Every structure is written in C-alpha cells, then in structure tokens.
Amino acid sequence: MSMKYNVGTGKDENFIIAESEFDSKNLGKCESIMYLGNGYMGVRNTMEEDYLYQKRACYVAGTFNKSEENEVPELPNAPDVLGMKLFFDDDELDLNQMTILDYSKTLNLRTGMGEREVTVKNKDGFRIKLLFKRFVSMDNLHLIAQKIYITALDADMDFYLSTGINGQMTNSGTQNFFEGDKRIFDGKIMNTVFRTTQSEIDFIISSIVNMQEESTSIKVYMDRRKIGTEISTKLKKGNPLIFEKLSVIHTSRDADAEGFSKEQLLDISLQNIREAEKMGFDSLFDKSQSVFMEKVWNNCDVKINSENPFDQLALRFSVYHLTVMTPAHDERMGIGAKGLSGEGFKGHSFGIQKFFACRFLYMKGQKLQRVF
Secondary structure, three states, rough: OEEEOOOOOOHOOOEEEEEOOOHHHHHHHHHHHOOEEEEOEEEEOOOOOOOOOOOEEEEEEEEOOOOOOOOOOOOOOOOOOOOOEEOOOOOOOOOOEEEEEEEEEEEEEOEEEEEEEEEEEEEOOEEEEEEEEEEEEEOOEEEEEEEEEEEEOOOEEEEEEEEEOOOOOOOOEOOOOOEEEEEEOOOOEEEEEEOOOOOOOOEEEEEEEEEEEOOEEEEEEEOOEEEEEEEEEOOOOOOOOEEEEEEEEEEOOOOOHHHHHHHHHHHHHHHHHHHHHHHHHHHHHHHHHHHHHHHHHHHHOOOOOOOOOOHHHHHHHHHHHHHHOOOOOOOEEEEEEOOOOOOOOOOOOOOOOHHHHHHHHOOOOOOOHHHH
C-alpha cells in the first residue's frame, strides 16, 4: 500500500491522507485508516465495486447483538448501502482487470470527505474517468451520501448501474439479522427493515438514487435480503454523467426514538430521506462540514511546530478518529476499542484512560499505517 500524507495545500495543508496506488491485497488497511463516521455510525471506506479482500462494514453505536447463546455480544454489521456494480458496454468496473492510467484515494480530515479518482482503459482501449465522493454527515447523524462523476473520454458507451441496500452482510460469516420488509416508496425510495436476532433492535434503512439524464431506464429489483435499483443510460463522449445516492439509517436503539413503534420509525426514515433528496449532495455536505468545523477544528485543532509536517497531520489524524468513533450524541454509549471501524474487540469498550494513552503513544514516532 502506497500512502501519501501531506498532500493538501492552502486550508487543507496537513489535513489530507492519500493512497496513490491500487493494491487489491491491502484494501483493509486503507478502509480502516480512511473510515468515515460521526459517532452515531461508522462506515469502512470500501470501494463501490467488489473485491475479494474488501470488507464492507457499517456499525451503529450501541446496537449489540448475540448471534448465539454462547457468543459474546457484538456490533452487528449493518446492511450495506455503498456497493455498486458499474458496467461500460460489456465491461464491469474492476481495477484488477482494467488498465489503470491514474489513481488516487483521499480522506480530508478537515471536512470528512472521502474521494477516489481513477482513470481506466477497458479491453477495447477506451478510457473512462471516474470520481467518487462520499461522506457520513456530522449534521444529520443518520445520513450517508455519495456522488459519482463518470466520463467516457474516447467514445460513446452504454452504461449500466446496479445499487441498493444489501442485507447479506455478516460478521465474519455470522448473520445477526432477521430479514424484514422490503418496500418501494414514491416509486424510487428503497426501504428495508431488519431486526437483530437476539437484542431485537430494528434497523430501518432508506436509500435513493438520483440521476438527471435523458433516455434513462430505471428498474427496481428485490432479492433475498436485498433491494436495488438498476439504471441503464448512454455515456456521451466528453460529457460527465453525474448521479447521487443518499441513504439514511435509523434504529429502535436511537435515543430520540425511544418508545417509537416500527411504523413511526419508518415515517421518520422516509421524511429524512425525502428532505435529504430535496437538499442534494452538495448542500448536505456544506452543512456537514460546517458542523465539523464548528464542533471540532475551531475548538480542538492543536497546532504544533515541527521539522516534520507529518507530526501535525498525525495529531489531526488522532483528533479526527477520536471524533468519528465517539458517540457524543448519547451518554448511554461507550467508546469501542476499535471505534466503529471494524470487528476488532466486537465493539466493546475498555478502560478509557488506558485507551487514550494508547492512542497517543501509537501516534508518537509511528508510521500512519501502523496505527491500525
């Protein structure tokens, strides 16, 4: 894995972590280092497309479940909303199979934005440029937002997209959810309800894909533990195709949902996703990064003088991760030893003083990839 640390300039100087090369065997390191969260939930920063060594995961604080009577409780791996299948003519996006002409993956610690920019060449020699953006909102704690730009550089191409809500996720092969309802609202909002098998916590997830493009064919499909949207359209040479996917996750464990019925939670979820759709990705991100600045960097940014700029970035890296792993919205919650970035320690908390001490000792004089 090839990491770059101080690639930001201007107001983003010493706030950017970047991966400069694609390595399919080391995806987990980048997914954890660049994970996105807001204390309510944490999402591993996986690729949209599937890879063998990739570990998709989303965890909501406090939603512990025992999969078996003799097992300890663990944070269940919630249904995935980030995954996508993208086809260009007959070629599925796969960086192991296509020729990579340009690649970068970044996390902006200042704003919480994750970006991936890649240019590939398919089997016919045609180039495709893709830009993926995503964030987990600090303003609306239930929101995950994605925006994708796709440009065919050499010729018109047929484009196909499949994405939705995938409830086939497990914790290392163990399923923590019963399958519930799968429904479509307003002809475009995908909605699922899953319940944890032992703790009986309801997860209500709503997701929508918006693509403003003429001659677009849109179909909805349902499968076991899955609901999705299929979109077919034409890529015009040199004209970027832009689409957004917005998703919200609510649970019956939420502090502001105590005593609510499943039907009431469904209404809250639908209202949330409809309001998010009206705002759109850019406005949602503006609100999120404003909260990030107000609550974190305007108050907690410790600036140091050092001959090595990495020291400043390392300190900000620690502040970022402490922020996105800490459920400050709910005093009932603890801070997991691995935060909300993976299955390590099953989401459990340990002595808090020891935890903070270990975090800062890790950062002192260590390379970033050794923190996780």
